[in-house]
Amino acid sequence: MNMMSRAEIGCQPRWDKATFQAQLLAKEEHYHIHHPFNVRMQEGVLTPEQIRGWVANRFYYQIRIPQKDAAILANCPDRETRRRWLLRILDHDGCDGNAGGIEAWTRLGEAVGIPRAELWSLRHVLPGVRFAVDGYVNFARQASWQEGVCSSLTEMFAPRIHKDRLASWPTNYPWIDPEGLHYFRSRISLAERDVEHGLQVTLAHFVTREQQERALGILQFKLDVLWSMMDAIERAYG
Numbered sequence: 477m478n479m480m481s482r483a484e485i486g487c488q489p490r491w492d493k494a495t496f497q498a499q500l501l502a503k504e505e506h507y508h509i510h511h512p513f514n515v516r517m518q519e520g521v522l523t524p525e526q527i528r529g530w531v532a533n534r535f536y537y538q539i540r541i542p543q544k545d546a547a548i549l550a551n552c553p554d555r556e557t558r559r560r561w562l563l564r565i566l567d568h569d570g571c572d573g574n575a576g577g578i579e580a581w582t583r584l585g586e587a588v589g590i591p592r593a594e595l596w597s598l599r600h601v602l603p604g605v606r607f608a609v610d611g612y613v614n615f616a617r618q619a620s621w622q623e624g625v626c627s628s629l630t631e632m633f634a635p636r637i638h639k640d641r642l643a644s645w646p647t648n649y650p651w652i653d654p655e656g657l658h659y660f661r662s663r664i665s666l667a668e669r670d671v672e673h674g675l676q677v678t679l680a681h682f683v684t685r686e687q688q689e690r691a692l693g694i695l696q697f698k699l700d701v702l703w704s705m706m707d708a709i710e711r712a713y714g
């Protein structure tokens with residue numbers, strides 16, 4: 477790996493916005509879509525027990541995301557940004573006429589055979605998953621709001637993973653009620669909207685080369701959160 481010292485990075489010319497964005501996108505190679513457990517899930521070879529393990533553990537990510545977004549909101553002095561960011565919390569928690577993403581994930585849980593109370597008890601959440609997700613929430617609490625925004629940019633890669641599941645699960649896992657897949661469908665347009673805003677903030681805030689490298693490091697941290705969750709799930713159920 478090409479390791480540069482801080483001083484060396486400081487001397488590098490900044491990337492123009494298109495190049496910086498391309499560098500962020502190039503991080504896709506570290507996305508959990510390529511994790512062996514996800515690859516096997518996509519190939520259709522997981523047992524019901526393994527699918528249930530993944531759904532029960534990912535639930536912990538789902539319920540912590542609104543708290544992560546509330547931390548970013550709490551750190552943000554800009555009213556306009558707060559108005560837009562607030563929607564992310566409502567997407568997951570729900571509001572009038574919209575049951576929200578956490579409820580949709582609960583229905584996914586029921587569709588794969590996890591009763592609601594069992595999912596909500598968090599009794600299947602593994603220590604490694606809890607540790608990784610809490611690390612993400614704590615990062616958002618302690619970082620600047622722009623750094624928190626940057627850490628959400630793994631969502632650039634999420635529409636593809638949702639579309640893959642929608643395309644393959646009905647054939648590969650016919651025992652799962654397709655109604656349960658609504659969560660994945662709902663996230664595609666929301667993720668695209670989130671990414672547009674997240675990129676706008678990130679490209680405007682991280683402008684020197686040193687800052688741009690910092691943004692790449694933040695994105696890598698978040699990729700590692702998702703990868704570590706998969707590692708823990710694979711170890712327990714794989």
Ligand SMILES: O=C(O)c1cc(C(=O)O)c2c(n1)C(=O)C(=O)c1cc(C(=O)O)[nH]c1-2
Nearest residue numbers: 541627628629630631632633634637638663
């Ligand atoms: O199913 C997935 O693989 C996946 C990944 C990610 C992601 O890349 O962080 C998110 C989601 N789903 C998701 O559903 C979601 O609501 C979400 C919010 C965020 C975030 O960081 O704010 N990431 C993700």
